[in-house]
Amino acid sequence: MFGIPELPQILGSKLFFQGKKFQFEVNKLRLPNGAEGEWECIRHPGGALAVPITNDGKLVLVRQYRFAVKTRLLEFPAGTVESEEAPETTIKREIEEETGYRAKKWRSLGKFPLAPGYSDEFIFAFLAQDLEKLAQPPKQDDDEDIEVVLMTPAEFEDLAMTSNQIDAKTICSYFLALPFI
Structure with missing residues (x-):
C-alpha cells in the first residue's frame, strides 16, 4: 500500500498584490526532499x-x-x-x-x-x-x-x-x- 506523501513545509509568504477579485502571493517552501524554492500563487474566492x-x-x-x-x-x-x-x-x-x-x-x-499550477x-x-x-x-x-x-x-x-x-x-x-x- 502507498503511504501518504509528506507535504512541503511553508517557510514564508509575501503578498505582492491585492486586487478586487484576487491576490497574488509568493511562498517559500521546503519540499520533503529538503529542496527549497519559491512558488507564486493567485488566491481567488472561487x-x-x-x-x-x-x-x-x-x-x-x-x-x-x-x-x-x-x-x-x-x-x-x-x-x-x-x-x-x-x-x-x-x-x-x-x-x-x-x-x-x-x-x-x-x-x-x-x-x-x-488552474492548480498557479491558482487556488x-x-x-x-x-x-x-x-x-x-x-x-x-x-x-x-x-x-x-x-x-x-x-x-x-x-x-x-x-x-x-x-x-x-x-x-x-x-x-x-x-x-x-x-x-
Whole structure:
C-alpha cells in the first residue's frame, strides 16, 4: 500500500498584490526532499458557473471579450463568488444578469480546480434547466460586454473540437452536465 506523501513545509509568504477579485502571493517552501524554492500563487474566492439548457434543448452561452487572451470567447454564464455568499446564490444572480434567463430547476455538478499550477480557484458547476426568459432582465455590470448565443449540443461539441473559441471551464462543465441533458 502507498503511504501518504509528506507535504512541503511553508517557510514564508509575501503578498505582492491585492486586487478586487484576487491576490497574488509568493511562498517559500521546503519540499520533503529538503529542496527549497519559491512558488507564486493567485488566491481567488472561487467562481460559480451554470450550464443552462432551454426547454427545446439549446445551450445558452455568452460571448464576451477576455483581455488576457485578447479575443472574445464563448462561455457558460459564470461569476466570482462574493464574500460570505454561497456559490448557488452567485450563479442564480449571474445567469439572470448575463443571459436574461431564470432557471426553475438546478443540479449541482460538483466543483473542480481551474488552474492548480498557479491558482487556488475552484469552479462550482451547476446545470440550469426549465429556463424562463425574463421580461425585465437585471442590468449587466458596466464592465461586461456580453452577447447571448444559443446553440445545440452538437454545434457546441463541434466548435469545442475544431476551434479555440470556448474556454476550458465551459468545456469541462458541459461534459459534467452531459449525462443529465
